[in-house]
Amino acid sequence: MSIGNSPNSPEEDRSSAGPDRPSVGRTLQQARIGAGLTVEEVSTATRVRIPIVHAIEQDDFTRCGGDVYARGHIRTLARAVSLDPRPLIERYDADRGGRPAPTVAAPLFEAERIRSEPRRPNWTAAMVAAIVVVVGFVGFTFLSGGGRHEAGPVATDTAKADKPGPASSTIHPRAPQPKPAPSESAIAGLPKDKVTIKVTAKDGQSWLSAKDANGKLLQDGLLRQGESKTFTDKKRIDLVVGNAGAVQLYVNGKEVKKVGNEGSVERLSYTPGDPQAG
Structure with missing residues (x-):
């Protein structure tokens, strides 16, 4: 066959x-x-x-x-x-032959949108509106009558209000104060007997894995752009950084200028005495 x-x-x-x-x-x-x-x-x-x-x-x-x-x-x-x-x-x-076209849902509800049920008259809203109109008319008539009898004092008060006040009463908007840059005192405030690491995905997302000196996993996953992670240990922090060129790294308060190239994977390890030059 x-x-x-x-x-x-x-x-x-x-x-x-x-x-x-x-x-x-x-x-x-x-x-x-x-x-x-x-x-x-x-x-x-x-x-x-x-x-x-x-x-x-x-x-x-x-x-x-x-x-x-x-x-x-x-x-x-x-x-x-x-x-x-x-x-x-x-x-x-x-x-696989292309993705199936999505179903257009709008025509399915067109008939429901056209055949809307007639609304019943809202008598409660009509009564509230009528009361508001009556109260507003009475209030307007009262205020108008009182204003004719007290026109003189009102004019006097207005004239007083138009006089300029002392210069000290002028309110000037306060200019925004610039944020202070990190100082040496902030770096000196970090504990000397520990290693402190801050990783920020500055220019793009990165994959990050961090372990302490005992091998305990502290972080394992994606670090999206703009996110930061901080790790502290008494002896050592071990890092595996993916897309290292997009990462900003601070070790014990000092910035590591060159972590790696874009798309590269770097394996790093730091102790309380690192880095020698930030």
């Missing part, structure tokens, strides 16, 4: 992409290797389980639980290795 032209398997379709257009999984794997990250480190940073990370890098998305979860995993892994997730998601959808 001869076998005719059978459709290619998903693995054969992915292998036919060619070197000019690597698959989604291959692109994520190359970016991870280029960033110097292991699968375990990416799994820890993104909270995507290690078997799923391995499967996605092999273009096996069956373990994701559906297209929605697969797109979410692709987006998370791409950001962890400093990739733009949009082209990868578009390629994922294109390989």
Whole structure:
């Protein structure tokens, strides 16, 4: 029995992409290797389980639980290795025939919007409005009559009010005071027998892992742009910093000028006597 032209398997379709257009999984794997990250480190940073990370890098998305979860995993892994997730998601959808168009919900409610129920007259609001009008008219008549009899004193008081007051009563807006820059006294206030580290994702997000001298995990995950973390230990703080060029680092109150390059992974360790030169 001869076998005719059978459709290619998903693995054969992915292998036919060619070197000019690597698959989604291959692109994520190359970016991870280029960033110097292991699968375990990416799994820890993104909270995507290690078997799923391995499967996605092999273009096996069956373990994701559906297209929605697969797109979410692709987006998370791409950001962890400093990739733009949009082209990868578009390629994922294109390989599967495209994403289904969203359903337009507006026409479904058009008839309900047109056939609104007639409102019943609000007699309570009408009575309140009538009372307000009557009270306002009586008050206006009373004030108008009183104003004609007391026109003289009112004019006198107005003239007094128009006289300029003493110069000292003039209120000048206070100019905003500039924030003081960090001084040497602030650095001197840090404890000498401990190591204090402050990490800030200044120019972009970074992946950060921090442990104390006993190996206790103090931080493990993404540090979004603008976020800061501070760590203190009596002996030592060990750091693993991803995308080190985007990080601002202070050790014992002194800034470390060069942590690393953009996209690089740096492993650092500091003690209470560090750094020798900030």
